[in-house]
Amino acid sequence: MPFYTYLCATEDCCDYCQNGFSILQRINAEPVLYCPECGYKVKKVISAPNVVSGKAHLTTDKTAQQKGFTKYKRAGKGVYEKTAGKGPKYISGD
Template identity: 55%
Template structure:
């Protein structure tokens, strides 16, 4: 569900005068009144937040920086550490 930004048409309460966010379904009608004071509001045009891909989130540098340990399969049921703390190798033996 998208988050829409709204702002008061005229003087409003502290909530709508500076603008507020509302989580709404795409099929929902736009708000016309402030949920706190009942003043007239309109939807504000804003830039979307877009995340493309996620390959950068699985890099060794990223995992180690955030305190995770990452292993890669070395073959034969053995995994070797590529980032973080922990044993150098893990095996099923």
């Protein structure tokens, strides 16, 4: 079972959730919505990379490059700028 890390989502948080807390949960478990200490809202944050898998994985520019992908972001109308990998720095979408 992976650990999930939660962090306070409001400014009215206690010491416990201010720095984030981790709990062991089943993958399909309901997310924790409120801090068990102060009762204010918390939000789930991505913790250790080894608990992130499959479709939920967020590909960063660095990992995209390591995997040999070339990544482009939209830089303007019909123009894309390369952010990772090999290839031309700019491509045109036209």
